[in-house]
Amino acid sequence: MQLDHRAxxxxxxxxxxxxxxxxxxxxxxxxxxxxxATVAEAVQRGxxxxxxxxxxIRRARRSRTALIRKAFAEVADGTRSAPETELRECLxxxxxxxxxxxxxxxxxxxxxxxxxxxxxxxxxxVALEVDSREYHISPDDWTRTLDRHNELSRQGVLVIxxxxxxxxxxxxxVRRMVEDACxxxxxxxxxxxIRAEPNSG
Numbered sequence: 001m002q003l004d005h006r007a008x009x010x011x012x013x014x015x016x017x018x019x020x021x022x023x024x025x026x027x028x029x030x031x032x033x034x035x036x037a038t039v040a041e042a043v044q045r046g047x048x049x050x051x052x053x054x055x056x057i058r059r060a061r062r063s064r065t066a067l068i069r070k071a072f073a074e075v076a077d078g079t080r081s082a083p084e085t086e087l088r089e090c091l092x093x094x095x096x097x098x099x100x101x102x103x104x105x106x107x108x109x110x111x112x113x114x115x116x117x118x119x120x121x122x123x124x125x126v127a128l129e130v131d132s133r134e135y136h137i138s139p140d141d142w143t144r145t146l147d148r149h150n151e152l153s154r155q156g157v158l159v160i161x162x163x164x165x166x167x168x169x170x171x172x173x174v175r176r177m178v179e180d181a182c183x184x185x186x187x188x189x190x191x192x193x194i195r196a197e198p199n200s201g
Contacts, residue, residue, distance in 0.1 A: 018047040023056040026068035036082035039071040050076055077102075083130045083164035084118050090171040091119075096179045098123045101198050108155050109193025115148040116199075117159065121178075124185030125192045127152050127159045128178065130167070156192040158185060 007014040016024070022042045026035045042048045053072055057065055071085075079085045079102065091097060100121055106114040119128035131145065149159045158181055167174055 017052070017056075018042060019049075019052040019056045022048055022053060023060055023065075023068060026071070027060065027064040029067065032067050032070065033082060033086075035067040036071045036074065036085055039068065039075050040079060040081045040085075043075050044081065079103075081130065083167060086164070086167045087119065087128065087130055087162065087174070090167055090174055091178060094175050094179055097121065097182060100128070101196055103199040105197045105199065106152075107195045114155060114194070115151055117148075117152065117157075120196055121182055122189045122194075122196050123187065124182045125155075125157045125189040125194060126178070126181050126185060127157050129159060129161045131161050131163055155194060156188070157194070 007016050007020075009015075019042075022038055025038055029035050029038070039053070043050065043053070050072075054076075057068060057072060074085050074088075079088065084102075088100075088102065091100060098121055100119050102119050103116055104120045106116065106120065108114055117127035118130050120126070121128075129145075129149070149161075152159050160178065160181060162174055
């Protein structure tokens with residue numbers, strides 16, 4: 001690879017840019033899960049944007065970049081975390097579920113903007129949330145999660161929560177739970193008046 005033109009000078013030595021650090025780290029990892037986590041967190045926390053990461057991946061060419069190319073494509077498609085990607089893969093195997101909107105924009109019948117769930121099934125007004133412990137380490141974080149849940153519930157949405165461990169260890173059970181919820185609520189989404197639009201990225 002070429003030298004990092006975004007490197008930052010320090011008193012002792014230049015420090016590479018976050019985007020270069022992400023790509024270099026990913027090229028040395030042999031499993032998709034940590035690569036997903038690294039890329040998703042870098043983008044989610046604002047350390048690197050998609051355009052800069054894409055440039056670094058292209059600069060690396062095909063040298064050990066298969067995993068980061070896959071992870072980058074998932075994040076560019078709207079995925080916000082590695083566990084969310086695993087939930088997508090878990091539910092993609094279902095022949096019963098209708099279309100799932102990932103990180104959609106939701107509006108109530110009165111036009112008020114609603115919280116964005118990780119996944120949303122319009123037909124039954126079912127929201128999917130992946131709850132990682134690291135995002136609930138403070139009372140304020142937990143309160144915000146409850147507020148999101150309560151606001152969606154107030155609008156008639158069924159909110160189903162999963163932990164990353166559940167998705168990884170019991171994918172079949174997770175899939176059946178979502179399928180059963182959607183089957184029981186078939187057609188109820190229209191009655192909520194909620195408008196849902198796909199995430200445009």
